[in-house]
Amino acid sequence: MKLLVTILTSFGSIVSIGFGIWHFFVPRIWNWYSYIEPTATELVIAVRAINIFFSLSLVLLGIANLLIVFKNSPDKFSLMVMLSVSVILWATRTALQFIYPQGSQNPVLQYAMLAIFLVVFCCFLLSLLFVWMQKM
Secondary structure, eight states, X not given: OHXXXXXXXXXXXXXXXXXXXXXXXXXXXXXXXGGSOTTOHHHHHHHHHHHHHHHHHHHHHHHHHHHHHTSSSOOHHHHHHHHHHHHHHHHHHHHHHHHSOSSTTSHHHHHHHHHHHHHHHXXXXXXXHHHHHXXX
């Protein structure tokens, strides 16, 4: 069971880290700032700050999950807290993709994003349930 938790958490964490790193480059790739009025400098600064904070949060959360799950004797409470945070984060992202889908101009992209978000959510949820059920 511990190996399965490690594998599921590692996969979800690596995807979170990758998504966070990729998101640092999203404004440039999709030319976000071309949609904002050039004189709205405060809005550009705010969007940039939110994206950096979001991207860095995903990277740090993924790293923290990996550090805890690979610790020789992981503290069950700490692991459950980190997994709970990850479950809530990815459940929210999955729900938002259902309600307000991104990538809707291309159905393949839209549903691929939904599938990835759902898989990552399930990895963290299953890990949390396994940790909760087992005695460590």
